[in-house]
Amino acid sequence: MELKTIWKRAGRRALVLLLGLMLLSCGLSAGAVAPRTSSLPPNEFPYESYTYWEDFNTSEKQQVYCKPMYTVAQVLDAKAVGAESLQLVADVCTDENNNIYVLDSTGSAVYVLDSKYQPIRQITNITLDGAKLDLKGASGLYACKNRIYIADTDHARVLVLGMDGVVVDQLLLPDSELIPTGFEYRPIKLAIDSEGYTYISSDGSYFGAILYSPEQEFLGFYGANTVRASALDVLQNLYRRLFSNETKRAADELSLPFQFTDLQVGPENFIYTTTGRTTNDELQYGQVCILNPGGKDVLSETSKNFADVAVGSLYRQRQGQDLSGIAVDADGYFYLIDTTYGRVFWYDEKGNLLSSFGGSFGDGDQKGTFMLADAIALNGTDVLVSDEQRNTVTVFRMTEYGKLVRAAQSLTLDAEFAQAAELWEQVEAQDQNSQLAYRGLASACYDAGDYHNALRYAKLGVEREVYADAFAKLRTAFLERHFTLVFLGILVLAALLIVWLVYRHRHNVRLIRNPRVQTALTSVFHPFEAFRQVKEQGLGSTVIATVLLLLYYVLSVLNETAGGFAFTIFDSSHYNSLFVLLGSVGLILLWVVSNWLVCTLLGGIGKLREIYIITCYSLIPTLVGSLTRLICTHLLSPEEAVFLNIFVTACTLYTAFILIVGIMRIHDFGFGRFLGTTLLSAVAMIIIVFLLFLIYLLAQQIYTWLSTLFVELRYR
């Protein structure tokens, strides 16, 4: 059989193989489905209890069902609060004695219950100077020290009343230079710290909360949200400043910070704030701030997404979350209410999500679900959520399991790992989906010197830091235990290598006799000579090149999927090897074709096959780097990876060097011409990608047309 035929056949096979791989890559699985015919029923609650795992296989959070930490204790309706009827429950709050206050704004009344939810007072006649007030439109309520504060939004005031309903003071818009011109005062929520400072959030105010001293003097604005700006936004702003005229600038939309939707006083008088919906189509970040007395956000989680990660659709329209309320307990654990989906999110003081519960929207006619949840308050560990459509207040009570998780997490945050471990074991027994339990146990085991179990739990809980530390400890211990053996082993290996090299040199032993393979290997150390052989003696091999290319693809995949645990974040939910194939094999082929097209026009003498061969040969250092990285990620800890990264970078640069040499050699170019043709090749690559994209779109259109035609014919 002629050599040419063999090459053709080999080329065809390689093509088929590549196509096969591409097709396989496209063949994404259907994904698991839990049908309603399934024999595994979820629990009986009307709503779901779930949490999110961090860092699990993905850059996003992974939603995971968990054992419920809160259950509905009761639903307070008009009868329960001692009212004939409730017209619009606008807010709910508790005072320092855990008495509960419910604001019926349209009914102009406040209802007071004791901590056991027994009605103790109905303030239905709120008067100012003897005249009964209409509180329609009021939206905020606060109570402390036998005073009730009502944010009377539509009447631009905060009313301070005694328990008899008589208004004793009003906080109106202060007359101050600090108040911007045109500022509209519409107080929606307020809070008062233990020093007596009053913080008022005003509807539409992007300056922050309005701050009053204990003597009711206006002090200024406090803790405004900041505007998130991308690099593109900054560039756009710059462009506008430079090239825009006054008229255009006036017509521009200004990005302003969003207002607070709620604010609460937490431990040490830190102010916890929430920001509501900013957009429907994007995930929102940094919706919770914990402001110190200076107004600085100490949580600094501007890049953290609170509440749900998914922008779901409701009534078949995309609906973003809208955090309308926050409640904080004495330990800094805080609760958020998302008014869009009616869900409560429970976080610890560091912002770790413990659980989400309640909601699920719908008609709100099941216990724990809402039609329009809008406010949240705490009575001890009971969570109160008001529904302004149903005019109810739902009381969620912590389950025994919830108490267990809270206690364990508190101990872990206080670094009481040994005590926490006992509780975490109980948590794990009840809920194997608790990432906090695995992480707590990993820390506890590490703290106790049980590195094997620390490793196991860290892997289960995807705690890479603890894993890396435990791994380093175990490896050190291993080396200490077996130092003699390891040292001797290295010596023996080195000696054997030297002996082999000497023997090989003396006897002129050649392990590899195939000249094409020899050329391929020589290209690493003697690229000029090797590529001369490829060009002049035809010693390049398409098969070897293809094998190298495939190895490159395989190693790329393995580095992403099978690297050491501490190094690898494998996103299984979004991973698609098609993109790896395109990024490795596709890119190389595109380069080869573009370079051939450009160089053929510009006097290059290299053939398509030769460009392909030298490009693939030049990958050998990258392959070595990639393989080394793959192995080392199983042996090193991330802290030690700096040398590994240097080595991998060096390999990549060396690949570039070999490629430059190869291209110059086979086209017989000088460096200047090489540079020019390379730039043009890059342009050609872009054009080809563009054309392929067009073809893809066209094919898609044709496919859609054919499938529609088929469906129409079938169902006529």
Added chain:
Amino acid sequence: MKRFKRQILAGLCGALLLTGTGCASRTDFPAPNTQPYVSGGATDSAATGVVCESAKFQLRWDDTEKQVQIVDRVTGAVWSPTPPNTAPLDENGEQPELHPQAHSDLIVTYFDPENLEEKQLYSYNGAVRDGNVTAKPIDKGLRVLYDFVDNEISVPVDYTVEDDCFRITVRPEEICDNGLTYVTQVGIAPFLCSLPNGSTDGYLFLPDGTGTIASPSALSKLGSDGSTRVYGDDLAIQTYDFYTTTQNVSLPVYGVKRGDNALAAIIESAPEAAFVSWKIGSTNIGHSSVYSNFHIRGYSYVESPAGFAASTMVVKLFDDAVTTEPLSVAFYPLSGEKANYVGMAECYRSNLAARTKLEKTDKSQPSVSLKYVGGVQQKAFFLGVPYTGLLKLTTLRDAAEMTTWFRENLNGSLLVDLVGFGKSGVDPGVVAGGFTVASGLGSKKDLRALQDYCNGQDIPLFLDFDVVAFAKSGGGYSRLSDATKLPNGQNVRFRYYDTVSRKGSASYYLLNRSQLAPTVERLTERYADSGLTGLSLSSLSRISYSDYATADAQVCGKIAQDVSAILAGVRQSGLQFLADAPNDYAAVNADYVIDAPLYSSAYNFSRTDVPFYQIVLRGYVPLNGTPINLSADGDDAILRCVESGTGLTYVLLRNYTNQLITTKYSFTYGCAYEQQRDGIVKTVNKLTNYYAGLQGAQIRSHRLLSDTLRVTEFDNGVYAVVNYGSAEAQSPYGAVPAHGYLTGRVAR
């Protein structure tokens, strides 16, 4: 040129064939429809007075008020579709009129072609007030024709009296409409089972989950107005609005207790098409009620095209045909000691026994049933290439090992159910998981070893198959030809909808209703002599769905009849049948029941849950409840099991991996065998004697001593007092610890 011509010809033939496939109409069987409306169809009407009598009832017609009344000749109680007006006098000393809804004997829902939506007609506003109602005596009763002249719709309703009940019937094919505004639903006697808001001497009973009773307290102007489909949602209808978890209505019965009287309403005919509906706590209406509303036409949702002006609009596309079965509800008045939910349960059970093969069981009550999960499907990778693989959670050898351990450590009897052991695990793959155990989960030898062990230890062993949902063609089934059809002839593609992420996932198909029987027969043949105790067909037990390619299967038609026949076949082959949260038709054919409901859907109007399901079925089939370890509050679930004499159930898997969280089964958070087994043994061993004493016992009485204290008495003298409160409570049988129970036996 010749070749070109040939190619053109071949292309044309292909196109013709393709077109031909669309010609296969689903109407290969008669499709009954409503009658054309004729104005002034009936003019003569019966005179006021007694129309007919039975041994117990007297049927009266009031031609002035256009109203039917049924008088209980024994107790003197009067039952009427219109409730007595008990509203207090107004400031002028006059009694306000009943709200038109409460005054209506009938609710008719029709499709308005102008607005492309359904609208409701109330008989009082639409017909009675204008005098467009006529009555005509029929055999054992009266036919009342409600003529909604403005909408060109007339509905004849038959009121008949029997010796023990009275019955209201509507025959869909006798309804008249003009074909454009056509009738889609009929609500029968919406306020027959009703109470005035605020009344304290009665309650409404709804068969939601285990059963719940509702107090008629005033909630708001509109109150709670809802409904839930009998036997579960029609899976052939893709819905986008099930945002919360609700429990199935497995028993087609509801009722009301009014003082010393009660009324049990049993949907005797076309229960598959019925919804149990309620209007509770509306201050506008002033009355709270529960009733049955029948869907007489099937439908599917048609999405409006993307970019369409009303982009959120979903239009219901109704089927041409109406359901063939008469819509019939029988009402059984109860009085004295029987006038409560226990009496309603007994009444329903008698009715069920008369219609089906419900018989007392001689099987022992398993203290615990163990569901082992074989595997679930998961996205996996080979060299970066994704594929769907089986995540193995429990192999047959693991199952054998687990069963052995439990047998050695448990005192009571147990039952084992293997779920998700088919080729695609718990997920739908090929029909019935390929009728075999996935090779990765064990061999025939392993299955045989497990069977031998279970048979030797007298442990019933069941293998579960999903014969309804499938995702792939294979095993002689095709997605194209064997899937259920929509009214427009398209395949039903049910999309899983995650209520948390609010995203749909991959779709699956439902097996054509006509294929159900042959499929189960194939399974039966395969396992009849295998040594297995029996089969568990969980999907068949508790779901209903329509199929517009099968005769009489529209609007879930005849699902009860079909499944009953299928299950009878399973039992005839010598295999036993394990039903999973079954509807009544599956429960009466079951040898064992697991996942028996312990909770209701927790509606705001619900005063408390009552174990109605267990009162009906206990003693007739061994019952085990929903999984304790998947319950929100396991301790509470155990108390409910004790209260109702229901055995415990646990779901277990041997090889927990955190990869499970990437599947849709992350709710199996408490199922790892190693972590659960000691707790299970401790709990079950504590209750062994109690369950042993309940062998074949029926619930004789069930009483609510307080909000948190309940007493259940069984007919063999065993009793259980359960305290859900946080403090010790006193009962007639002694002190009951907080969150605890007290069981014992009295001589009878």
